[in-house]
Amino acid sequence: MIDALAEAPGSMDSETEESRAIGGFGSISSAFETKPEWENGNLPEWFTKAREEAWNEFLRLPMPGRKDESWRFANVKLHDFSSFQAFEADADQIEELIERSHGLAESSARVIFVNGRMVKIDAGSDGVVCLPLVDALAEYGAVIENHFMNRQGQLGGRKFAALHAARSDSGVFVYVSKGVEVAHPVEVFHWVVGDNATAFPHTLVVTEQNASVSVVEHFQSANDDEAGFAVGAVKLVANTGSRINYVGSQRWGSKVKAVNLALTEVGRDASVTGCIAQLGSAWCRSEAVSHLNGPGANSDMISVAIANGDQEIDQRTLQHHAQPSTTSNLLYKNALYGRSRSIFAGLIQVDQGAHQTDAYQPCRNLLLSDEVEANSMPGLEINADGVKCSHGSTSSQIDDDEIFYFVARGITPRIARKLIAIGFSTEPIQRLKNEAIEELLVAQIGQRFEDVTQ
Amino acid sequence: MEAQTQSQQMKLEIKDLHARIDGQEILKGLSLDIPKGEVHAIMGPNGSGKSTLSKVLAGHDDYEVTGGEVLMDGVNLLEMPADERSRAGLFMAFQYPVEIPGVSNANFIRAALQARLPNGEELDAVDFYKALYAKMDELEIDRKFTARSVNEGYSGGEKKRNEILQMAMLEPFYCVLDETDSGLDIDALKIVAKGVNAMRSPYRGFLVITHYQRLLDYIEPDHVHVMVNGRIVRSGGKGLALELEEKGYDWVRDELAVTA
Ligand SMILES: Nc1ncnc2c1ncn2[C@@H]1O[C@H](COP(=O)(O)OP(=O)(O)OP(=O)(O)O)[C@@H](O)[C@H]1O
Ligand SMILES: [Mg+2]
Numbered sequence: 178m179i180d181a182l183a184e185a186p187g188s189m190d191s192e193t194e195e196s197r198a199i200g201g202f203g204s205i206s207s208a209f210e211t212k213p214e215w216e217n218g219n220l221p222e223w224f225t226k227a228r229e230e231a232w233n234e235f236l237r238l239p240m241p242g243r244k245d246e247s248w249r250f251a252n253v254k255l256h257d258f259s260s261f262q263a264f265e266a267d268a269d270q271i272e273e274l275i276e277r278s279h280g281l282a283e284s285s286a287r288v289i290f291v292n293g294r295m296v297k298i299d300a301g302s303d304g305v306v307c308l309p310l311v312d313a314l315a316e317y318g319a320v321i322e323n324h325f326m327n328r329q330g331q332l333g334g335r336k337f338a339a340l341h342a343a344r345s346d347s348g349v350f351v352y353v354s355k356g357v358e359v360a361h362p363v364e365v366f367h368w369v370v371g372d373n374a375t376a377f378p379h380t381l382v383v384t385e386q387n388a389s390v391s392v393v394e395h396f397q398s399a400n401d402d403e404a405g406f407a408v409g410a411v412k413l414v415a416n417t418g419s420r421i422n423y424v425g426s427q428r429w430g431s432k433v434k435a436v437n438l439a440l441t442e443v444g445r446d447a448s449v450t451g452c453i454a455q456l457g458s459a460w461c462r463s464e465a466v467s468h469l470n471g472p473g474a475n476s477d478m479i480s481v482a483i484a485n486g487d488q489e490i491d492q493r494t495l496q497h498h499a500q501p502s503t504t505s506n507l508l509y510k511n512a513l514y515g516r517s518r519s520i521f522a523g524l525i526q527v528d529q530g531a532h533q534t535d536a537y538q539p540c541r542n543l544l545l546s547d548e549v550e551a552n553s554m555p556g557l558e559i560n561a562d563g564v565k566c567s568h569g570s571t572s573s574q575i576d577d578d579e580i581f582y583f584v585a586r587g588i589t590p591r592i593a594r595k596l597i598a599i600g601f602s603t604e605p606i607q608r609l610k611n612e613a614i615e616e617l618l619v620a621q622i623g624q625r626f627e628d629v630t631q
Numbered sequence: 632m633e634a635q636t637q638s639q640q641m642k643l644e645i646k647d648l649h650a651r652i653d654g655q656e657i658l659k660g661l662s663l664d665i666p667k668g669e670v671h672a673i674m675g676p677n678g679s680g681k682s683t684l685s686k687v688l689a690g691h692d693d694y695e696v697t698g699g700e701v702l703m704d705g706v707n708l709l710e711m712p713a714d715e716r717s718r719a720g721l722f723m724a725f726q727y728p729v730e731i732p733g734v735s736n737a738n739f740i741r742a743a744l745q746a747r748l749p750n751g752e753e754l755d756a757v758d759f760y761k762a763l764y765a766k767m768d769e770l771e772i773d774r775k776f777t778a779r780s781v782n783e784g785y786s787g788g789e790k791k792r793n794e795i796l797q798m799a800m801l802e803p804f805y806c807v808l809d810e811t812d813s814g815l816d817i818d819a820l821k822i823v824a825k826g827v828n829a830m831r832s833p834y835r836g837f838l839v840i841t842h843y844q845r846l847l848d849y850i851e852p853d854h855v856h857v858m859v860n861g862r863i864v865r866s867g868g869k870g871l872a873l874e875l876e877e878k879g880y881d882w883v884r885d886e887l888a889v890t891a
Pocket of ligand 1: 645652653655675676677678679680681682683684726
């Protein structure tokens with residue numbers, strides 16, 4: 178077991194570092210080197226230009242390598258994306274996946290994507306605007322232009338962000354106008370089907386003054402034995418006094434490599450809770466950034482990951498306090514089985530003048546096998562006064578006394594360990610404060626533990 | 632005749648038990664019989680090995696049994712893993728109940744009951760909650776506690792009451808209560824005693840470990856034993872507890888010194 182902290186780089190086994198360099202930097206499929214064919218239709222010029230620029234940027238940027246600080250501890254051998262290519266699902270596959278899109282009992286809008294293409298939309302009731310992004314450009318062009326891919330990929334994933342912007346066909350645009358409180362969550366399903374297929378899920382959520390909405394996204398593979406490559410981008414923009422509750426449930430198949438770039442912009446007295454559950458994939462890189470742009474802004478950043486086998490969970494976060502009296506509460510929890518690894522690099526950045534800021538950044542690893550590895554690199558950059566900050570990473574195993582307490586009640590040690598691990602992982606979910614979503618996530622997390630402890 | 636042999640075996644039988652932890656012998660030849668239908672109390676000074684006895688009975692693997700045997704209704708308890716002992720009908724209320732963050736009380740008790748069902752059989756959720764709420768009401772435990780994590784952030788008294796709730800739900804044959812009265816206020820003590828008394832039956836035996844004679848006013852024991860230095864040194868009726876309260880353990884120790 179290795180639990181390395183950035184403050185003590187010497188604690189990282191140098192032999193391990195060396196062996197990771199073999200195989201060199203990762204690479205991206207040559208299929209991605211041909212210019213994408215965009216359906217231009219009546220799209221605004223700025224949009225086409227933004228994609229062009231993204232495309233050029235993608236070509237220009239090198240693949241991240243071992244020497245990049247923002248990819249420190251990452252196993253570059255896993256960064257091989259050379260076999261992936263676009264794949265069009267056929268009508269039967271699409272129909273089947275629409276059938277298999279199960280989630281919440283009640284939703285205010287429902288959208289289904291297969292390999293990045295929108296195949297079904299039950300557009301919003303309850304006052305929510307939920308549209309394919311390209312269709313929304315006509316009416317909401319100005320809003321979208323302000324936010325489309327802007328500042329995304331700052332934590333090392335810029336090349337992936339550029340690839341995403343260039344390749345993403347469309348996406349979903351959720352917009353809630355002033356004062357509207359959307360009754361039920363908006364639910365989005367993203368499927369990937371076909372061996373070595375790709376998906377570029379794109380989501381933009383904007384709430385105007387005092388509005389509120391919940392959005393739940395499901396990321397799933399049609400078949401667990403199919404490899405895939407997914408680069409998703411999520412942007413949440415909460416304007417003054419508004420509230421966004423976002424949950425991403427990542428249940429990609431066990432051979433999928435996934436990048437997820439999440440960016441949150443929180444305005445004055447607005448509040449955003451973002452929760453990502455990493456319950457699948459072979460490798461996932463998650464970048465989550467919260468910009469607290471107005472006094473009174475609050476951001477809750479939650480992540481729950483359950484990894485097994487040779488899985489790697491690479492997590493980079495930024496809590497950026499640009500204004501005074503802002504709060505950010507991060508809680509990352511990783512349950513590690515098999516030979517899995519986690520990397521957590523988090524930065525709290527408090528700008529000059531952003532006084533009376535509260536920022537918390539704990540990352541907790543539960544080590545469920547002797548061969549797992551947890552790496553933590555917490556960081557603070559504080560340029561203001563009256564700031565309350567804490568960062569703490571912990572790695573621990575299940576306490577024997579806890580197991581004995583279960584066993585003394587007749588529960589087998591195996592089930593005891595599983596229940597304790599489930600308890601560890603579901604505890605942050607209570608912060609979502611939405612019973613239906615909690616129930617769904619808790620069930621999915623429970624299923625994941627069933628699968629990994631079989 | 633046969634019925635009689637059977638009833639003779641219906642007891643928890645501890646014979647010349649020796650146990651140690653980290654090389655240190657704590658139980659030094661302890662013998663005790665607890666027939667079904669009886670309540671036995673153990674009193675003894677701090678460090679005499681009372682909790683060690685309860686953990687050895689429950690099957691904690693930090694302790695090594697170096698001699699003697701324990702039979703539960705004639706079956707060798709020491710050969711069973713701890714979880715099996717519990718399912719076979721042994722219950723130990725912890726002196727220091729463990730906090731289990733993230734696992735709700737309801738789920739915990741449910742898992743314990745589920746573990747008692749044959750493979751493939753599912754506990755009925757409606758029946759379960761009905762039974763749970765009924766027991767909680769009896770023990771005056773707020774129903775909010777079903778959703779709270781096991782023992783996490785509970786007051787000392789709440790933890791003890793929670794142990795009794797688990798006991799009531801699991802309906803064991805033999806109950807070892809390790810200082811369940813410590814930390815209880817007088818009202819809670821009465822409620823817990825009521826809960827225990829409600830479970831007294833010809834089919835259930837109790838071993839109640841306590842420091843205070845007061846508990847025995849509420850849970851009247853059939854026998855009282857004094858444990859000193861890993862052994863039962865004196866047994867008697869409930870009058871023994873009063874005598875101890877009055878004279879302290881030195882009295883027993885002095886007597887021992889005289890006889891030794
Ligand atoms: N790991 C250990 N190594 C050595 N001695 C130990 C260890 N654990 C416990 N002991 C000792 O065993 C003895 C008996 O402890 P035990 O907890 O059984 O006492 P007790 O009778 O329950 O006391 P109390 O009335 O305070 O609850 C104590 O002297 C204690 O210090
Ligand atoms: Mg004790």
